[in-house]
Amino acid sequence: MASIYLIRHGQASFGAENYDELSPLGRLQATLTGEHLARTGLKFDAAYCGTLERQKDTGTLALAAQPDAIPLIEDARLDEVRNDEHLEYLLPKVLETRPDIKAVVDQGLDSSKRFQKVIEAVFNYWVSPDCDEPAIQSWAEYSEGVHSVLRDIIKTQGGGKTIGVFTSGGxxxxxxxxxxxxxxxxxxxxxxxxxNCSVTQLFYSADRVSLSYFNDCSFLRELSVSRGEKLVTYR
Structure with a gap:
């Protein structure tokens, strides 16, 4: 069965000057993920990633464990949702009707939990019919890009392939x-x-795509125990 493995990037650098950089833990997660996939006999025929550094670096580190060299094909349609853009343009509109979110913002977004609450509110506003902000990429544009990149990967690679896609949560x-x-x-x-570094598997045949499993990080949980390290993270 032809498969596409969607692999989220390793832990980035939340709170640092450059978020788009794998933390030391993120680099370890990416390396261990690649070793796990190779150890289980998974051999990629092709690999894709977005243009963000954390996506490209995760792909490079993970693919190092493959028996043959696999070039990473970059495609901007695999980039993350533009959260910074949403916070700039959409958060002020969300705050007009969400006093609960204003209270969270007033406490500061240096906390991962508070940041996530704000992202949830802004994301759900972005995908709603109420959002008509012309200065940003619309949900319709973004989602069409996501749909089209999946179609294009399947069309380019054809049937019977095993494909890795290193991308982001959104x-x-x-x-x-x-x-x-x-x-x-x-x-x-x-x-x-x-x-971070969870694996989601899709099956495909011609234009039919189905979900096999979602967000698996059981291998990182197991390695956390055997190595005595905390390897499972969201952010």
Whole structure:
């Protein structure tokens, strides 16, 4: 069965000057993920990633364990949801009707938990019919890009292939919702729980795509125990 493995990037550098950089733990997660996939006999025929550094570096580190060299094909449609853009343009509108979110913002977004609450509110506003901000990429534009990159990968690679896609949580959520034929309003439920370096598997045949499993990081949980390290993270 032809498969696409959607792999979220390793832990980035939340709170640092450059978020788009794998932390030391993120680099370890990526390396261990690649070793796990190779150890279980998974051999990629092709590999894709977005243009973000954390996506490219995760792919490079993970693919190092493959028996043959696999070039990473970059495609900007696999980039993460533009959260910074949303906070700049959409958060002020959300605050007009959400005093609970204003209270969270007033406490500061240096906490991962508070930041996630704000992202949830802004994301759900972005995918709603109420959002018509012309200065940003619309949900319709973003989701069409996600749908089209999946179609193009399948068309380019053809049947019987095993493909790795190194991307981000929002992209994985949008792809999962698309495969399940769910609306934008149902997408966030797949966004928030995505673990760093988790693996989501899709099966495909011609133009039919189905979800095999979602957000698996059981191998990192097992390694956390055997290595005596905390390897499972959201952010």
């Amino acid at each position: 992209t994985i959520a949008a792809l999962t919702a698309a495969v399940l034929k769910l609306p934008g309003s149902a997408t966030y439920q797949f966004y928030e729980p995505v673990f």
